[in-house]
Amino acid sequence: MERSPIEEIKSRLDIVEVISSYIPLKKCGANYRALCPFHSEKNPSFFVSPARQIWHCFGCGAGGDIFKFVMMIEGVEFGDALRILAKKAGVELKPISPEYQKLKTERQRLYEICELACKFFEKQLEGKTGKEVVQYLKGRGINEDSIKKWRIGWAPETKKALIDFLVKKGYKKEEIEKAGLAIKTESHEYFDRFRGRIIFPIFDINSQVIGFGGRVFKKEQGAKYINTPNTLIYDKSKVLYGLDRAKVDIRKKNFCILVEGYTDTILAHQAGFENTASVSGTALTQYQLATLKRYSDNLYLAFDMDIAGDFATKRGIDLAQESGFNIKVLILPKEKDPADIISQDPKEFEKIVLNAISILDFYFQSAFSNFDKNTLEGRKEILKILLPVIKRIENKVEQSFWVSKLAKELDTREENIWEELEKLKLEER
Ligand SMILES: [Zn+2]
Structure with missing residues (x-):
């Protein structure tokens, strides 16, 4: 009889290897032990048994197999843990039904297109204008490591360089459009959505590229930012930029700093505030809040907030309050965003984080000063x-x-x- 994917994955992966990729394990007799990542403690009561391929914490009682561990540490559902571990083990997951298979294939191809496009944009940084982009980013305080880590790229000012590249790789123009990377004209012509823009890839919780944000560079016309429209794999109202890289630190520090843009997020991480993620448009949705809730109940908002005028922001905060978050607000100096402050002096930002005030205090201050x-x-x-x-x-x-x-x-x-x-x-x- 054929083995189930779960058994197959378990037979290929060793629990010690899986867990030690998240937390440091120390050998202790036949077992391994560590400080429990799920409750705070000074003496290790978290044990891993390689013989039985299970883990258990005598402090908080949590325990189980590798799937349970990945679900808890990543804060994901079983299906996601299955996918993460299947990838690690090199096990292919069989589809459930033909319809699911078709959808899966379509989604899969969109993921592939986004990944290839991301590589294409990254590569363009080596060109003449690309080098100017790198200089510009450095001028804004983003260093080379961060450019690589966040996979920032450049979309050249051409009509269909990306489309040509992807077609050569075997993808149809219709698929490229479905991935949000091409625009179809009335005369059924396709051209690149992102042209002459600095590209910030947007990642899902497992760091797969699902969409892009493009910022104007060296030209006056057009919106400052354009984004991938909603696609089969990208939904603006569900994504939090940077959360894939922030989640572990959010759980560790037990709070999440929410900022407004790509550069704010990148600079915050670069300065060591790795528990930072951002919302596009600042209107927090129920879905985003539920995702954040897996990691912490504490939110620190670093938005530019005008509570008397900005209803979208306020609505997001109301939702967060109703979902039981403890909300604090970072008081930023006038006319400055986190990126400005961090690039000038990270210590200053640290002070601002330490002095965050409760949302109620913030509302009081704003109401009485306005x-x-x-x-x-x-x-x-x-x-x-x-x-x-x-x-x-x-x-x-x-x-x-x-x-x-x-x-x-x-x-x-x-x-x-x-x-x-x-x-x-x-x-x-
Ligand atoms: Zn524990």
């Missing part, structure tokens, strides 16, 4: 911002703390605030 509490209009605006936020707090003790603070600031009775809270209906989601 509006005049001594005018009726101002008071209304302040209440409009703060009441919904206070209403969302689940902990009653915490809630009454903020009610009394608000009453004091507005020089009114607490009962009035409670009454207003009672009346307030939160928008349905």
Whole structure:
């Protein structure tokens, strides 16, 4: 009888090898031991048995086989753990049904196209304009290692250099369009979507290239950034840029720094803040929050936030609050983003991270600095911002703390605030 892929993978991989690629293991008699990656401890109570091919932690009780370990350490579902380990073991996973097979093949080809395109863009950095791009990136503080690590590239200013390259590799123009890399004109002509742009590949949680962001370079026309549209493998609302490289550090430090752009993320990692990821457009979605939740409940936001005006940002924060995240805000100097600060002085950014304030404090500060509490209009605006936020707090003790603070600031009775809270209906989601 044929062995199942799970058995096949287990027979090919050694548990000690798999686990030690994540955490350092020390030999201890017939077994190996380590500090448990799943709870914090000073003395190792995490054991691996090569004879039985299992692991167990006597501190927190976690344990199982290699699949369980990868699921927990990567924070992924069983299917993802299966794929990760199958790749490691060189085991091919058989499809479940013909429809799935077709979809799988189509997806697979899109992954291949994205990977090849990424290599193509990287290669272009060696050309004349490519070298200027490298100089530009260095000028922004991104060093050579980071350029390689994040696989930054250059899309030449030609009509279809990439399409020609991919067609030669055996892919159809229709597929290249489906991968989001080609645009079809009304006269059924195809041309490259990314032209004359610095390319930031976007990775999924397993570091596979699934899409691209392109930044203008040396020209005035066109949007500053363009992105791959949603495809079979890329969904903007699901991806967090850099999370694949940040996840281990997020779990280790037990908080995630969220920034706004590619360069912010790259520079943060370069300066040692490897628990940083970014959102495009800053509107956090339910899906992204659920993904982050696998790694930590603590979010530090380093956005440029205008809570009175920016509803998308605020909605994302509301969602995060409702999903039970503890949210802190980094107070950045005016007109500066994390990239500016880090490239000038990483120590300064560290200080800002240490001095992050709670989201409630942030709302209070913003509301009272944006509006005049001594005018009726101002008071209304302040209440409009703060009441919904206070209403969302689940902990009653915490809630009454903020009610009394608000009453004091507005020089009114607490009962009035409670009454207003009672009346307030939160928008349905
Ligand atoms: Zn443990």
